[in-house]
Amino acid sequence: MVATEEPAVTEAPPATEEAPVATEEEEETVIRIATPNTVSTLDPIKSAAAGDIQVFGQLYSRLLKATPDGSELLPGLAERWEQSEDQTVWTFYLRDGLKFSDGIPLTAEDVVFSFLRLRDHEGSVYSGPFQPIKDVEALDEKTVRFTLDGPAAPFFGSVEMFNAGIVPKHAVEEMGEEEFAKMPVVSGPYMVREWLPNDRLIMERNPYYWREGYPKIDVVEFIEVPNDNTRVSMISTGEIDVAVSVPWANIEELDQRDDIDVPLDPSTVIEVVLLNHKDPMLSDVRVRKAIAMALDVDNITKTVTFGKATRANSPLPNSLLYYDPDLPAIPYDPDQAKQLLEEAGAMGKKLELMMVSGSAITEQIHLLMQNQLTAVGFEVTIKQVDLGTWWDLLVGGEYQAAASWWYNETPDPDLAVRWALCGTCGSDSFYTFYVNEEIDRLADEAVKEVDPQKRAELYHRIQQIALDEVAQIPLYYPPYTNAYSTAIQGLMMNPAIQWSLEEATITR
């Protein structure tokens, strides 16, 4: 229910004693979610970490809104839009009566402000997708026009991204960036009630949310619980309603319960083995192929995830657009692997696997890899370091092989390719230092290609090349392992790490 009376207009963000709209007789409905991720800031452009991404979507509305499963883009703050023939000019028309959580109207000025900030602010962490925007202007109070450098296929999807939430120009300018990031004025279904950093974030319904009748649940609590077991025991005792990311080993036992469900919704996560192409031994494609063939990926997948994940065939996650399901995976062939090693003169050589401490899964994968790689003739050692050191060594190219994972924040493959397979795009192919100019070229072509079929071809070629050259070794595609209390209906997390919280309901 949306408040029908206008509260007194305030410049400051709403005080927490403003009534949420539950009627007097009913208590607030609260949903408690335990997550291992931390919330580090409430300013949507300042972070691209998972813990923040999931929260930004609840605090800020975008021009478009995705369906709960992320498959379709529907009108959000914009009720309709038009694009030019060559797809370089996009015009969005905002709905009537939009307001921020402090009651101040949301206009095209705010949209312009938000996107310029997104594109130009030096603290904007994920501004890449918005660089093609040459110009964004407010034609009137309710109309925004984007002019792009050239056709950009991912643009439409980027408008819905987690950091493209619309922020209030007046609040950011008055409060200053730092204060805004702690207690923002918002445009999404929920607003901030209380934020205790490193502990919990409590959000309550935003009475000015544009969507009538939503959100259904009054209060959302994100509780930070880094320990896996703790989250499992919390949901087992009913202390929380949703446990994000439960360990593979606990899924069966939780799912079998009548009061808990583990639906294993698709994510865009992919587990891979990174190989350092700068390493003299690994720069030889035969050695890389040998490693790929030495690994019994089916076995690893089955053992580590208890069969809950799908073995990966392509270096791109399977829920991305233009993922190629027909690409044949590198087969498990230890004999062939030995042969290749002999050919390349790498038989008996040392191989060090670098892993992050603190995860049983990671350890398992590395132990299995060690066994299988030793079996074909490598002398394998494992080096376990903490996260900070791991990144340091990775970025500096001071490692040989490491199993890790990555995910993409949108279903569009452009950013994924630039992140993981492009050697000249800033991330050195996820720090494998793999460089293939053809892939880079194809990626540039594909981002401008608006015909879906042609685009598909381009991305298929990219995947094929990357696989042939063993840029990385794909292991498996893990689904989300969130556990939900059956008292909750309609809640899921889509592949872009966005919750469908506003549609969710609880029956206790």
Place this chain on the structure above:
Amino acid sequence: MADQLTTGKAPAIAKVVATRRGRLPFLTILGAGIVLAWALVAIFAPFLSPYDPIATDFNAILQPMSRAHPLGTDSLGHDMLAQIIYGTRVDLSMGLIGVAAPFVIGIIIGIIGGYFGGLLDTLLMRLLDIALAFPFIVLVLAIVAILGPGLKNYYIALAIVAWVPYARLVRAETLVLRNLEFVEAARVLGYDSFYIIVRHVLPNAITPAAVFLMTDIVLTILLGSGLSFYGLGAQPPTPEWGRLIAQGQTYISQAWWISVFPGIAIVLMALGFTLLGDGLAKQLKVRQ
């Protein structure tokens, strides 16, 4: 000990502790026996262990105790009994090697500070204060983080910070010894400091350090396994007990044996050294 007067050595500085009627030797022997037993397990591990500790078995994942696997298996099918047996080698050597450098360094520093006094000693005391007030865990964590993980660097970190208790004990003892008559006499007679230290001070000052050594072995094992628990100590697949406990955390509700048994092993090994240490203390009549 009774002959010390005739040989010119001072009686070991002692506070008389009431003797335990007949209890004294038994517990000490028990302690020695336990330690010996572990040492044997470590030496004869390949013969005692039913499996290769790093051999995986995908048909026997997370199995509870059974005839085939008396202590169960872990998430990759490793046999727990095998891992614990081979882990004895790691933990026992960790305790013994880890105390070596601190023991030596601490004694040297303690004697020098206590004997020579003055500025050196004051500096030493400040250093001790700092080291004492500093959260020890954090210091070790930081050093290991800088040097990199692994038991070797753990020993280095220990050498840098763990000598403090020894230095304190030895310094206190040295201060008393220094003023004893026979030392005064030796000085007057013109013996040089080095000789006095080595022949007279050292053998006696070392006593409290030697007793603390046993306790320290226990502490070193506990800290080292704790470090491995955090992934900064023994590297996989080394079957170090602390690492095994950490591994079992994820499966604590379905496969509690993975975490519980290695912990029991730690307690039993610690028991041996503690009993031995207590017995030693009583024998040497030193107050801990």
Place this chain on the structure above:
Amino acid sequence: MKKINLILQRFWQIIPVLLGISIITFLLAHSIPGDPVRLILGPRAPQDVIDAVRQQYGLDEPVLTQYFIYLRNLVRGDWGQSIAFKTPVLELVLLRFTPTLYLLIGGLVFSIIPTLVLSILGSANPDGWLDQTIRVFYTVGLGLPSYWLALVLVLIFAIRSGWLPATGFGNNIKEHISHMILPWATVSMVMTPILTRNLRATLMEKQDADFVIAGLSKGLPRYYIFWRHILPNSVLPSLHLLGVIVLYILGSSIVIEPIFAIPGLGQLYIRSVIGRDYYVIQAMTLVFSLITVTATLAVDVLTLIIDPRIK
């Protein structure tokens, strides 16, 4: 007069110690490889953004310069900013102080009381069956790894039986207490053996002291001698143990709080080391050292005051 001088002396000694700790921590923390900004912005942050944020925090200045800036701010009451949470460090510390305080106080109480009880019971009747049982208990207890004990207690009392909450801190005092029971039990079971062993040894020692023999020859009953003479005389040599307990509980909070998901200083400490949150690391080290030093000083002062031998 001399006593007061001694006390003042101890006071002055604190400052160089804390300063030394402060510098060493700063240098150490900055020598550990790893970039806090990259860790907090997420893996996809481009290098130029990381560089911009680093500059904001002044992380590219030479380390010593950074230290002096830090010191200058500290004197003004500014403890710096947490890179991870973009909030002032002081705020963070105050926020998380309470749970650790609960741990400390509860840990103290539940260690000291059992220690007193067991030591007295044991030494009252040396080598009796009670004494021997107690000795077995603390000998075994000395070898308990705290992290393992915590897991076992959680397994038995929370997971298997559901009597107590496994983790977290709760939302009101009653809940706080129920959530702290297992952590207190862990601290107690690890600390009590050490303390009992020590106290009992002291008590036993005093059994043969002159005043005991004198009392016995006067025909005074054993228990009278015990309570009026042995016990009070044992207090002085045992005081330093208080310092030990505080030090230990603080140190173990780093291990125990994460396992029990208690949002206290220990958990903050370990998170900040892993996340290279430099100013939080500094603050935490300062807080821990300060508490330790204060406790040690308090004990020293107390000892000085009580000790009749020093005038």
